[in-house]
Amino acid sequence: METITSPKNDHIKLAKKLTVKKYQKDYDRYLLEGPHQVHDALAAGAQPDRLYVTSKYAQDREFKEYYNRMTEITADVEQHLSSTQSPQGVFGVFPLPHNQLPKQLHGSFLLLDGIQDPGNVGTMVRTADAAGVQNVVLGKQTADAFSPKVLRAMQGSQFHVNIVSADLTKLVPQLQRSGVPVYGTELNDQAKPYASIAKTDNFALIMGNEGNGMRPELLARTDVNIYIPMRGNAESLNVGVAAGVVLFHLLS
């Protein structure tokens, strides 16, 4: 097996670029990091262009099927490729999924309107996956789904949930015309407590920006606004926790 010893190797330079949205688009590829994430990708049937592994993993039986696409890397190269202080020895270059919204708009949708923190985006995709949401739609100003921080927080849920990008101001009326009720999350006079909303498999829930909430133009289009009554004194919930509370209510 070939071994790459320099972070300046062209393949490594390219792999590193595949952590950045611009290059991910140009090359239609992204970099996954860590044995767990790469394992999830392979388990989901994703086909790596190449796996970069340290000597510890070069003989790993789990990756046996992919030995012919494996390149060994040194600790220097491992550290260079990694987005964390403690890299875990395995990287994979995978094709970007080409997801699309279902032609028949029906089912469960989580719409992220300007969620800026990558950890929040990843946690919400993971939560949507756990709750059984089918589609997560990233609106404008929402963090890119394939950045290292989002991937780490998603924990492989990108293989279970249909993640797409779309203009939410266009999508919301399309959903409504297709009979999917759109729930906003903003505490206003008309907002209803989440527990009063009937459990359903057919809905779109919009979660808004961490600081500013949903954009007014989206808020104006929602069918119902829901809120989480708080007995305590916190001003608000973390957006990922709020999404979890509402989604597990709706889909339970």
Next chain:
Amino acid sequence: METITSPKNDHIKLAKKLTVKKYQKDYDRYLLEGPHQVHDALAAGAQPDRLYVTSKYAQDREFKEYYNRMTEITADVEQHLSSTQSPQGVFGVFPLPHNQLPKQLHGSFLLLDGIQDPGNVGTMVRTADAAGVQNVVLGKQTADAFSPKVLRAMQGSQFHVNIVSADLTKLVPQLQRSGVPVYGTELNDQAKPYASIAKTDNFALIMGNEGNGMRPELLARTDVNIYIPMRGNAESLNVGVAAGVVLFHLLS
């Protein structure tokens, strides 16, 4: 008003130390960062030893009452004191709260058993506050509650919730003897779906380590183990999201 222009000033060196647990204990003080956090502290009646502010805030009417405890700092000093890339011009040195468990063990308790990520600890305190939990107990190996990252995620909830540290292996039997049922969160054969647990104001909920869950010695002592049924394919939920789903069920 005095202005400090050097990060090497003794007061600034001390203030910076007050972001670290050891020094926080030695001096019985901690450093709060940002106008929002400092505002929450003052609103809760906490008395700062000193506020360090940039010129932008030196005339801020909100801090009028504390002008005599204010020191102006330059941008250099601001950046030195800050734990973020974009500091926000206000810092306060506050006394550490001396919280204790209630003498009569009754009410709601969130027990954190080895939660390592500061963001998770902070988010869970904030969530507990929102849900109306009265006490959050930090067990061993749980991240320190007054580190900058935890404080940022708590968003002032340390002023609304009774945060204490304790040996959970001792506390759990004490709670049980006092009639407080202790719920574990581990998916095992005996575990019950959270929605089947009756809503209550009198309980202790244990959340375990992000990777390894609860310690076995605690698990063995719980009255009931509860889990969150997942319709989707995620292996697990983020620990903060899981705490939110369970707490908002129990206390709603």
